[in-house]
Amino acid sequence: MTLQQFLLILRARFRVICGVLAIVVVAAAAVSLILPKKYTAQAALVVDAKSADPILGNMIPSQMMASYIATQVDIIASDRVAQRVIDITGLDKQPQFQEMWQEATEGRGDIKVWLASALKSRLDVKPARESNVITLSYTGSNPEFVAMVVNAFAQAYIDTALELKVEPARQYASWFDERTKGLRDDLEAAQKRLSDYEQQHQIIASDGRLDVETARLAELSTQLVAVQGLRADSRSRQSQSGAAELLPEVTQNPLISNLKSELARKEAERDQLRGRLGPNHPEVGKVAAEIGSLRQRIGSETQRIAASLGTTSRISAAREEEIAAAVEAQKARVLELKAHRDSIAVLQRDVEAAQRAYDLVTQRLATTNLESQTQQTNVAVLTPATEPLWPSGPRLLVNLLLAIIVGGVLGVGSALLIELADRRVRGEDDLSSLPDVPILGVIPSAGEALAGGFLARLFRRPAEGY
Incomplete structure (x- = not known):
């Protein structure tokens, strides 16, 4: 298919293309107006990974900083943090969420696991490229609810990070405590052997x-x-x-x-x-x-x-x-x-x-x-989430623009499909492709004839002798 044939088809099926485009645009506008509004709340967390630990005094090497930040992102998006958000907000005890869980799972499983999965599906965690700031975003239909959930995720992450730091220390403390008792017994036994030997032989280790x-x-x-x-x-x-x-x-x-x-x-x-x-x-x-x-x-x-x-x-x-x-x-x-x-x-x-x-x-x-026993972490809330004033979706202008692009593509595709189903002669090229069919002449349209006569008079050569 040549470009001329393609343009002739578009001109012939212009009404079909416009109809498909109008249908897609109207449908996109209707859907954008019918769909409930969505609100997005954001909170920013800063991870201070360059300062020395106040107790241990160690620091994270700079070459491991990217891996450390990626680990924190995974922790935020983990089930443990999501379930802690449910504990903080008490969503599992609210009747509407219990009804939603009953309808979705018919009462099977744990409501906390189901709610955690639902919350995670709308949570977006993005680390900054050249800083230690992590942005949390949550989208929902209730502006007050999304702000509460984002702040709950930030608090749950801070609490979880503290637990991940404290729990191993508690286990080690318990182990060291048990080990201290055994070492104390060994020390007392060694001191008793020394004292008994000195008393038995009437010798003091420090005498001269x-x-x-x-x-x-x-x-x-x-x-x-x-x-x-x-x-x-x-x-x-x-x-x-x-x-x-x-x-x-x-x-x-x-x-x-x-x-x-x-x-x-x-x-x-x-x-x-x-x-x-x-x-x-x-x-x-x-x-x-x-x-x-x-x-x-x-x-x-x-x-x-x-x-x-x-x-x-x-x-x-x-x-x-x-x-x-x-x-x-x-x-x-x-x-x-x-x-x-x-x-x-x-x-x-x-x-x-x-x-x-x-x-x-x-x-x-x-x-x-x-x-x-520490209660301090290297994570702080840089910007807490506030109740969004303007909806983040659906975006009417963006949807209309996409609908125009998609509608145009669908319209052109529809025109080509109709043309293939009902093939017609649109120009000289269509006749030249037919076998054993000579072209005797071309009758231009009225517009083409007028345009052609005007151009012929404009570029006509002058007669000799003038």
Whole structure:
């Protein structure tokens, strides 16, 4: 079909097209006027997802913001929020809604579920593209009712969001509370084991007995080394008892030194008397007797000193044995205290581990208790819904415009369908498409003839010779 044929068909079926268009427009106008008016109420919510949680202190990452807002939109459109709206408004207790539910379901199922589904079907939730604002829209025939429902949805969403935040915290708080009791018992048991061990062995974990006993052991060890040195020295001197006169105790003894000086003086006096009186003189014999007495005294004193060295050696040996036994006993005591201290350290570590676990769970319990008792959410009503003054539908002008478009399309379609059912010749192209039918001529219409004659005179060439 060429464009000329299409235009010829439209011109020939112009009345049909206008009739269909008029019918569609009149029907749309009638329906728009007959249908009850609809009102739309809107409320805006703002979700503060960028501020830190006042209890936990955590924040939502920026890359998860879109997902978080989408989750909030799904929560608003959930059955839980819709059923909470019914609880807030009490629609399930109103007779007209109960009658509607009876007619629709014949009393089957739950009225809250049916009403929630009906409310959700007229609710529109749209998040803003570049902000954290969520818009709630509800359409109905009663302006007061739609405003109430939108505000109820906003309040129900806030309450549900708070419940979703608080319920896990309450469950965790209950679990932490039970766990705290067990950890408290473990801590008390660990403290009791430590206390019983200290009382049994008469040891306090914080006392300095081990340091005192260790210092005493060091002192005894020092004394043992000193006594062992004295004993070794005594043995060395005792081994020299054959030459007792050469011992330092003998050479340094003042009495022996005086006796030796007296002996030297007497010997010198004897030599003088012997040279002057002769060796057999009584005076020489008297001095010789005194010299012998002095030598006897020096010898006895030297023997006494040598004998005292043996006594000192025996005393040193006994002292060494005594101190060595004390050192061994002190070592055993120190080792015993170290063993007790190690056992106490193990028990203390058990107490500290139990204390840390108990403190950690107690801290978490306090945090979850605070979180479970919070009444604040990160959602606020930015713009509450008000009763709409003007209806949002049906829109007469929009419906008429759509009716004109639809009516025009239906009219053209109807014209084409009628033309196909009743095919007629509309121009030269229709005749040229017929087989074995020559075209002898074309008779123009009156309008075309007039227009053609005027154009021929207008563009006619002038005759030669003019």
